[in-house]
Amino acid sequence: SWKQSEDSLQISRLDVRRPFGSGTASLLVVNVRNSLSVLETSSRSFEALVSDLIEQTSAIIIKHKGTLDLFLGDRAFANFGATRIHIGHRGSCVEAANDVFAASDSILGDYRTSTKDELAINIGMGSGKLVCGDLGSSTMMRFSFVGKLSLFVCAIER
Numbered sequence: 001s002w003k004q005s006e007d008s009l010q011i012s013r014l015d016v017r018r019p020f021g022s023g024t025a026s027l028l029v030v031n032v033r034n035s036l037s038v039l040e041t042s043s044r045s046f047e048a049l050v051s052d053l054i055e056q057t058s059a060i061i062i063k064h065k066g067t068l069d070l071f072l073g074d075r076a077f078a079n080f081g082a083t084r085i086h087i088g089h090r091g092s093c094v095e096a097a098n099d100v101f102a103a104s105d106s107i108l109g110d111y112r113t114s115t116k117d118e119l120a121i122n123i124g125m126g127s128g129k130l131v132c133g134d135l136g137s138s139t140m141m142r143f144s145f146v147g148k149l150s151l152f153v154c155a156i157e158r
Helices: 002-015 036-041 043-063 089-102 104-114 148-157
Strands: 021-033 067-072 075-080 120-136 141-146
Touching (some): 021 043, 021 089, 036 043, 043 075, 043 104, 089 120, 104 120, 120 148
Antiparallel strands (some): 021 075, 021 120, 120 141
């Protein structure tokens, strides 16, 4: 039954829980500036813009050995070196950021002509000591970053 499947899923998720730990890693945050102006024009256009962002940004992050952690609206969060050992995480994060910036015309393309506000890709990145692991409850668990580095990266991305 559905209940049994849900319970099995819950148990398996808790069995692979990643405890909090600290180490050195790099974080990358990508956001579309003024994307709400696309939403004011058309919800379908906004959905297409976010889909394009997810598709292209995901491919770039994976290409550079990063881990895509979360998409929240028009914002992507990725880490390099936090969820798997990656000695060159700093360089990979910078290369991924450069590739996202280079792809910004492709990502934003047709949407630029449909809005009154200028669309652009904002990128925040940083490297340093990080505390991360699964955080949440038995009903919802999410891999999270805590500390000054994650706050700093989100602040400079704006």
